[in-house]
Amino acid sequence: MSFTVALQSASTRRVANYLAAVAACGMAAAVAFPLRDRLDLPDIVMLFLLAVFLVATFLGRGPAVAASFLSVALFDYYFDTPHHVLFLGDAEHVLTVVIMLAVGLVTAHLVSRSAAKADAARARERETRQLYEAARDMAGAHDVTQVGEAARRYLGNHGLGGKLLVASGDDRLVDSLGGPGMPGLSGSGCAEAAYRGNAAVVPDPRDQAGAALACFPLRAPTRVRGVLAVSPLEGRGRLGEEQHEALKALASLAALALERLHYADAATKAELMVADERLRTSVLSSLSHDLRTPLTTLVGLADSLAERRQTLPADAADVAAAIRDQARAMHKLLCDLLDMARLKSASTPLRREWQPFEDVVGSSLRLAESAAPDRRVTTDLAPGLPLIFFDAVLIERVLCNLLDNAFKYARPGARISLAARQSSADLEVSVCNDGSGFPEGRIASMFDLFVRGANESSIPGAGLGLAICKAIVEAHGGSIGAENRGGGACVRFTLPCLTPPPVAIEEEP
Amino acid sequence: MSPQSPLALVVEDEPQIRRFVCGQLRDESCRTSEAASVAQGLDLAASERPDLVIVDLGLPDRDGVDFIRELRVWSAVPVLVLSARADEPEKIAALDAGADDYLTKPFGIGELRARVRALLRRSQMQGDGDAGALHAFGDVEVDLARHIVRRAGAEVHLTPVEYNLLVQLLTNPGRVLTHHRLIDKVWGPASREKGHYLRVYVGRLRQKLEADPGRPRHILTETGVGYRFRLQP
Numbered sequence: 001m002s003f004t005v006a007l008q009s010a011s012t013r014r015v016a017n018y019l020a021a022v023a024a025c026g027m028a029a030a031v032a033f034p035l036r037d038r039l040d041l042p043d044i045v046m047l048f049l050l051a052v053f054l055v056a057t058f059l060g061r062g063p064a065v066a067a068s069f070l071s072v073a074l075f076d077y078y079f080d081t082p083h084h085v086l087f088l089g090d091a092e093h094v095l096t097v098v099i100m101l102a103v104g105l106v107t108a109h110l111v112s113r114s115a116a117k118a119d120a121a122r123a124r125e126r127e128t129r130q131l132y133e134a135a136r137d138m139a140g141a142h143d144v145t146q147v148g149e150a151a152r153r154y155l156g157n158h159g160l161g162g163k164l165l166v167a168s169g170d171d172r173l174v175d176s177l178g179g180p181g182m183p184g185l186s187g188s189g190c191a192e193a194a195y196r197g198n199a200a201v202v203p204d205p206r207d208q209a210g211a212a213l214a215c216f217p218l219r220a221p222t223r224v225r226g227v228l229a230v231s232p233l234e235g236r237g238r239l240g241e242e243q244h245e246a247l248k249a250l251a252s253l254a255a256l257a258l259e260r261l262h263y264a265d266a267a268t269k270a271e272l273m274v275a276d277e278r279l280r281t282s283v284l285s286s287l288s289h290d291l292r293t294p295l296t297t298l299v300g301l302a303d304s305l306a307e308r309r310q311t312l313p314a315d316a317a318d319v320a321a322a323i324r325d326q327a328r329a330m331h332k333l334l335c336d337l338l339d340m341a342r343l344k345s346a347s348t349p350l351r352r353e354w355q356p357f358e359d360v361v362g363s364s365l366r367l368a369e370s371a372a373p374d375r376r377v378t379t380d381l382a383p384g385l386p387l388i389f390f391d392a393v394l395i396e397r398v399l400c401n402l403l404d405n406a407f408k409y410a411r412p413g414a415r416i417s418l419a420a421r422q423s424s425a426d427l428e429v430s431v432c433n434d435g436s437g438f439p440e441g442r443i444a445s446m447f448d449l450f451v452r453g454a455n456e457s458s459i460p461g462a463g464l465g466l467a468i469c470k471a472i473v474e475a476h477g478g479s480i481g482a483e484n485r486g487g488g489a490c491v492r493f494t495l496p497c498l499t500p501p502p503v504a505i506e507e508e509p
Numbered sequence: 510m511s512p513q514s515p516l517a518l519v520v521e522d523e524p525q526i527r528r529f530v531c532g533q534l535r536d537e538s539c540r541t542s543e544a545a546s547v548a549q550g551l552d553l554a555a556s557e558r559p560d561l562v563i564v565d566l567g568l569p570d571r572d573g574v575d576f577i578r579e580l581r582v583w584s585a586v587p588v589l590v591l592s593a594r595a596d597e598p599e600k601i602a603a604l605d606a607g608a609d610d611y612l613t614k615p616f617g618i619g620e621l622r623a624r625v626r627a628l629l630r631r632s633q634m635q636g637d638g639d640a641g642a643l644h645a646f647g648d649v650e651v652d653l654a655r656h657i658v659r660r661a662g663a664e665v666h667l668t669p670v671e672y673n674l675l676v677q678l679l680t681n682p683g684r685v686l687t688h689h690r691l692i693d694k695v696w697g698p699a700s701r702e703k704g705h706y707l708r709v710y711v712g713r714l715r716q717k718l719e720a721d722p723g724r725p726r727h728i729l730t731e732t733g734v735g736y737r738f739r740l741q742p
Contacts, residue, residue, distance in 0.1 A: 288593065289567060289593065292593055292614055292615070293523050293526070293614075295614075295615050296523075296526055296614040296615035296616070297523065297525040297526050297529070298615075299615035299616070299617065300525075300526060300529040300530070300615065300616070300617075300618065300621075301525065301528075301529050303529075303617045303618045303619075304529045304532055304533065304618055307618060324617070327615070328615065331615050351597070351733065353704050353705070353708075354704065354705035354708070355704075355705060355708040356708055356709065356712050358712060358722070358723060359708055359711070359712065359730050360730070360732065361723065362723055362724055362725050362730060363729070363730040363731075363732045365723075365724055366724070366729070379723050381723065387705055387708075387709070391733075392732045392733050393597055393732050393733035396732045396733075500705070501705060503705060503706055503709050505668075505709070505713075506668040506669065506670055
C-alpha cells in the first residue's frame with residue numbers, strides 16, 4: 001500500500017464520519033419526533049446526548065462537535081417550544097450545548113487516548129516480535145553473512161536500509177554482505193568513528209539537509225565487533241530518534257551473535273590445531289623410532305665387524321668401518337630432519353633453565369673434540385658472565401653444529417675459536433676459524449634449509465646444520481649471522497640476557 | 510667362560526641389537542642372558558641374579574622405566590639404559606627410577622664396552638665393601654673422614670654446600686646423577702626450583718678442583734640430564 005493511497009482513504013473516511021454524525025443526529029430526531037407529545041423535553045435531550053456520545057465513541061472528536069451543535073439545533077427547532085424556530089440565545093440552550101460539547105469532547109478524548117494506547121501496545125508488541133525474530137535468526141546463524149541478513153530483514157521491516165560492517169582480524173571494517181554500497185557510507189567516516197569511539201554516531205536532528213546515516217557500534221562483552229550502519233530507504237524521510245533504542249538493541253544482538261561465531265570459530269581452529277599437532281608428533285616419534293632402530297643395529301653390527309681387524313682381511317674391516325660411518329651420517333641426517341620438523345612445529349616446548357653458559361661450552365667442546373681428535377678449539381669466555389635462560393640440549397646442538405662446520409671448512413691445523421661476551425642486553429657468542437671463509441654473496445642465504453657453503457664438494461653434510469642453529473637461536477629470542485673476518489669465517493649468535501634469579505652464595509670459611 | 514665370570518642380562522626387543530650387544534659383552538668376558546620383554550626380563554633378573562642389566566626403554570609390553578622401578582625394589586644391580594636421543598625426560602625418568610647410566614642410540618661398541626666395564630667395576634667395589642674414606646682424582650685428594658680436600662698438596666677451602674656436592678659426586682663415580690637427585694641430596698627435596706644453584710655450585714667446584722674449569726675432566730655435564738663424576742679421564 002503506497003503512501004498516497006493511504007492519504008486518500010484517510011480523507012474519504014473523514015467525510016464519511018461527518019456524514020455518519022449527521023445521520024446519527026437525524027436518527028435521534030426521527031426517533032424522538034413521533035413521541036414528542038408523550039416525552040418530556042429532558043428525555044428528548046437525553047436521546048440527543050446518546051447520539052452525541054455514540055458519535056464521539058465511534059467517529060472521533062470532529063464529528064462529535066458537529067453532532068453536538070446539530071443536536072442542539074434539531075432539538076431547538078423540532079422539539080422546544082415554539083416549534084420550528086431556531087433560537088439558541090437563551091441560557092438554557094447554551095447550557096445544553098455546553099454539556100453536549102463536553103460529553104462529546106471528553107468521550108472522544110477518552111476513546112482516542114485508549115485507542116492510542118492500544119496502538120502503541122500493538123506497535124510495541126510488533127517491535128518486540130521483530131527483535132525477537134532477529135535475535136532468533138542471529139542465534140541460529142552459522143556465519144557472519146546470516147547475521148547480516150537477519151539484521152537487514154529487521155531493518156527492511158522498519159523501512160530502513162543498512163549494512164553490518166564486521167571488524168576483521170587486522171582491525172578493519174569489512175562489509176559482511178557485499179552487494180551495493182550504502183550511499184554516503186564510505187565517505188562519511190561515520191562507521192569508523194562509531195567503531196573507534198565505541199559510541200553511536202547519529203545524524204543531528206536539527207540538520208535536516210545533512211546525511212541521514214546513523215552508525216551503532218556492535219558492543220560485545222570482549223570488544224567492539226563492528227558497526228551497524230543504518231539509513232532510511234529512499235523517500236522515507238529521516239530516522240526517528242525513537243528508533244535509536246531499538247537499533248541499539250539490534251546492534252547488541254548482532255554483537256553477541258558475532259562474538260559467539262568468533263569463539264565457535266576459534267574453538268574449531270584450536271581443535272584442528274591440536275589434532276594436527278598430535279598427528280605430527282605421533283608421525284615424528286614413530287618415524288624416529290622406526291628409522292633409529294635399524295640404524296642402531298647397522299652401526300652396532302658394522303662396528304663389531306670393524307673391530308675384528310685380527311681375524312678379518314684388512315679391506316673387509318675397512319668396508320665395515322665405512323658402513324658404520326655412513327650409518328652414523330645417516331643417523332645425523334635423520335636427527336637433523338626430525339629436529340627441524342620439531343622446531344618448525346609451534347608446540348615444541350623449550351626446556352629452558354637458568355644456567356651458566358660456561359657449562360654448555362664445556363660439554364659442547366667435549367663432544368665436538370671427541371668427534372675430531374685432531375682439532376683443538378681456543379676458548380675466550382669473558383669472566384663473570386651472568387646466568388642465561390636457555391635449553392641446554394638445543395644450545396649444545398648449536399655450538400656442536402657450529403664447531404663441526406668450523407672443523408669441516410678449515411684446513412688442518414687451523415685455529416678454531418669460540419668466544420662469548422656480554423654486550424648490553426645480550427650474550428654474544430662467536431665461533432670462528434681461519435679457513436677459506438664463506439663464499440661471498442652466499443652469506444645471507446646460508447641459514448636457509450639445504451644451502452651449503454661449497455656445493456657438491458667432498459665435504460659431507462646436507463645443509464641443515466645452520467638452518468637448525470637459526471631455528472634454535474630464534475626460538476630463544478636471539479639472532480644469528482655470519483661474516484668473513486680476515487682470512488676466516490665467523491658465525492655469531494646472541495641469546496637474550498634476562499634478569500636471572502638471585503643466587504645466595506655462602507660465605508667462604 | 511667360567512661360572513665366576515659376571516652375568517649380564519640384556520632386555521631388548523630388537524633381536525639384532527640384542528645380538529651385537531651380547532657379542533660385545535661376551536668379548537668383555539661376561540656370560541649373557543637375553544629377554545625381549547619387561548615380564549621376561551623381571552623373571553630372569555629374579556632367577557639368575559645378574560651382575561649387570563642392560564635395558565632398552567622402548568619395550569613392547571611395558572615401559573622400561575617400570576622395569577627399573579620394580580627391579581630396584583629388591584635389587585641394587587647396576588642398570589645401563591639404552592635410549593633414543595632427544596628424549597631427555599625419558600632418560601631422567603629412568604635415572605630417577607634407579608638406572609645408573611645411559612647410552613644414546615645409535616652407539617658404537619667402544620662406548621658400550623667402556624660403560625659396561627665402568628659399571629662392572631663399580632658392582633665389584635660394592636661387593637668389596639666400603640671404598641674407604643680416602644679418594645683421589647687428578648691432583649686432588651679428599652679425606653671424607655676428616656673433611657679435608659687437598660689439591661697438589663695444598664688444602665682447598667670448600668663451603669659446606671660445595672663439600673656436600675663433592676661428596677655426592679665422589680661417592681657415585683661413573684654414575685649419572687640427575688639434577689633432581691643432586692638437589693634433593695644437597696639442598697633437600699623442598700628445593701626443586703633451585704636448579705640454577707646446582708649449576709652455579711658445580712661451576713664453583715670446577716673452578717676450585719679442575720685443572721681447566723672450561724674443559725672439565727672429572728665433573729662432567731650430561732646436558733639436559735645431570736652430572737657425572739669421572740674418577741679417571
